[in-house]
Amino acid sequence: MTKLLTAIGLMSGTSMDGIDVALLRTDGEAIVERGPFQGFGYEKAFRDRLKSALDMAKSIRDRQERPGDLADIERELTLRHAHAVKAFLQAHGLSATDIDLLGFHGQTVLHRPDEALTVQIGDGVLLARETGIDVVYDMRANDMRHGGQGAPLVPAYHAALARNVPGDRSPVCFVNIGGISNLTSIGRDGVIVAYDSGPGNTLIDQWVETHAGIPFDQGGMIASEGRVLPALAGLYLDSPFFHATHRRSLDRNDFLPPAGSDAELSDGARTLAYVAAAAILKSAGHLPAAPVLYIICGGGRLNRIIMADLRDLAARQGADVLSAEDAGFDGDAMEAEAWAYLAVRSVKGLPLTFAGTTGVREAVTGGVMAPGR
Template structure:
């Protein structure tokens, strides 16, 4: 039975809250509903940045974050012209402030019970903890949704999400899934733009476009041991921060942005070595697809078609929010969220914590 679900995603890029409505049974999608992005104000963005790693006033920031999500739900429902009582469930990812699966730790702030109370809607949150506790990476979580969207597409196919961290879903001809984090996504670029230009991101890749890639540094970056490590594997937002700083910290703003952008594309290219078969096409979602310098770098590195998912009729800005709507319904139905090929967990595993309303 299909349900009307509302998904919420706050990504590691720290740009804002994505919200989307979806009619789904957790296996197929009947209809896509309205979606929106609510940007963070500078105060909340700064507060989130200050607690990355699990330091500082986490409880206070979690309260503010949860209230901001409730306001976003209200705004989306008003735009859609529907009342809360027709929504069956909210999938609430929260915001990742720490991800250390090798220590069996992952931390997404966001109070599911408080959100249920504020909205009057049943909430599913804490999607990653069960997988990590069972020895999985806890990420990526979206591959099962990618597979649902990609039905009918030519395979093998790669779906690349470029958020703060990059992650890829490889889909085989028989529906087989393999997924893992590729490396840095937008986070290093965003942090560089913030540090050097007081901008939250390198809008349209303008800063990178004005600089030059240091090819020797790019080659050195490619030797990071993460890239040779076999999947399953996942990353915290800041895992590459110190390494990248050592490589580009001496550069000017433009050349640093250009080289960091090349890092993201090179990391994606290196991921191909782990695929069972080469992907015939790469479909790109996430905020990184809006960066023309990054997209051009991906095309040069991958040498096969690189397609913005918007060209297929997918909503690339809402896709991860839609995914958490989809996953919430899977949780309600007792369907697995993670699989050996996506997180390395020993067997398909359910997840998520339900707060009924």
């Protein structure tokens, strides 16, 4: 019988809102048993520290460099992950010996795929020492060494989940609306095509933080009071990113928020919600076949305006839109689950990325192992 491993995935995403922790039992292939999930939010002071890390990282030319305070921030981030793991284990009546592996993403502070440079801070060796559990980390680098974009990595997991999508509908397209959005289309033949699809929540977060002092537009409440400004939306949707013949992965700073003079608060939030939805449909236009079903995960699915726009735009192409929950999944947990799944694939030497997902020359594995005991 295939051996299942118990792994915990740890994701601190581009939104920089906290650490997502999810447990998974899997063979790294078709068998996926989802366990508990817990989010550990960052308080504003640490979010601000992570934002300052992005500025410090701009000067990095070699991915081992840690200019300014970056080494200190990396250590603090890692210790916060160790604390999250311990709290998660305690909350669920588990001990470190119940866990075979941690899949550790760390925090992306710089992503320049055109220069084959991607930097995630997060010290896997320290995390292994602090938790006593084997850690697989740095899962993007090997993909880039082989000509890939270094992102997205979640598609291998989306493909495993696609086997459990109710009904026989294909192509099905998983969309993650995080800080940035990415999509994975899985065709009837099982062929996976995936890429970053555009700005997600980051622009909305930056807009409402600057102009209302709140970290995000809960439920899309602010957007619901505004109207779409077509000229402003066009500034984003006419970007060469959407028209290029090759799909490329995105850095958090590739799209910047509007200037304060471009809109008042609610119109800005409304327009950026529309941009998030329209970007996905626009990018999906580069898929080999139009999806018939979109399954939406990530925090953006909780913005009702983004979801309404997505439903409207997809309906024009005869496609349906479901939230991850309506399809039987957990939209908050999916990326952390993916990092657990990828960690198991890594120790088994299975590919993490494929030509159709990151543009890597050939399917490659990845990740670095730090032994915990």
